[in-house]
Amino acid sequence: MKIERIWSIEVDGAIAGTFVMDDELAKVGAIKTKVADVLGQLPPHVGIKGEDGETILLDEDVILESFLADATGVVTLVPVFDPVVEDNKDFDDNASVSSSCSESSTSSSSSSSSSDSEGGDIPAPVEQALNKFQGVFPNKEVYMDFVAYMRPKKEFVEYLGYDNKTMKGRKNNLTKEQAIEWEAALVKSLSQMELVMSLRALGVRPKKLKKRKLKE
Numbered sequence: 001m002k003i004e005r006i007w008s009i010e011v012d013g014a015i016a017g018t019f020v021m022d023d024e025l026a027k028v029g030a031i032k033t034k035v036a037d038v039l040g041q042l043p044p045h046v047g048i049k050g051e052d053g054e055t056i057l058l059d060e061d062v063i064l065e066s067f068l069a070d071a072t073g074v075v076t077l078v079p080v081f082d083p084v085v086e087d088n089k090d091f092d093d094n095a096s097v098s099s100s101c102s103e104s105s106t107s108s109s110s111s112s113s114s115s116d117s118e119g120g121d122i123p124a125p126v127e128q129a130l131n132k133f134q135g136v137f138p139n140k141e142v143y144m145d146f147v148a149y150m151r152p153k154k155e156f157v158e159y160l161g162y163d164n165k166t167m168k169g170r171k172n173n174l175t176k177e178q179a180i181e182w183e184a185a186l187v188k189s190l191s192q193m194e195l196v197m198s199l200r201a202l203g204v205r206p207k208k209l210k211k212r213k214l215k216e
Contacts, residue, residue: 005074007019009038011079012196018038021034026068027064028061032058039193041125047080048075129190129197130201132198133186145170147160147167155203
């Protein structure tokens with residue numbers, strides 16, 4: 001029996017778009033193509049949200065077929081990103097900076113390379129989004145000041161080849177008003193997907209962006 005189904009794409013709790021596809025045509029490759037068409041870019045992974053709210057990664061057609069056999073109504077797809085790491089405590093003014101933070105940016109870069117070799121590489125779609133994110137700023141110095149203002153996670157600081165102490169020293173280079181202006185430029189220049197991927201790489205939850213920009 002031919003079943004024409006509505007597929008919904010949810011990004012960070014909001015519906016980013018929908019499309020219609022017959023169950024008999026629903027294959028992982030076709031689904032990912034539709035997701036990329038709607039979002040303008042394919043996220044690192046695509047998952048399907050179950051009735052219990054948990055997300056199942058779509059990496060095999062058999063998983064999709066099994067899900068659709070019992071599914072009724074609209075199916076919700078969810079872009080899956082790398083897990084968000086806890087906030088970087090070294091950016092808190094009352095927190096003590098660990099001795100490892102006093103290392104040079106060179107050693108931090110080496111540390112980053114070591115981390116990358118252990119599976120810490122940033123997925124290509126995320127890296128592309130980050131490149132576009134950086135391209136909004138006139139130079140790397142302003143970009144780094146904005147990144148520092150957002151209190152990035154430690155892994156991202158290392159990815160940039162810096163240490164926490166160096167990055168923390170830049171966190172007040174921008175005023176709140178300047179940070180708000182740059183945020184507006186980012187929202188205007190990047191797609192919703194690109195912005196979400198970039199912020200998650202930074203370790204900043206997109207929904208809390210406004211709180212972050214108001215943080216003194």
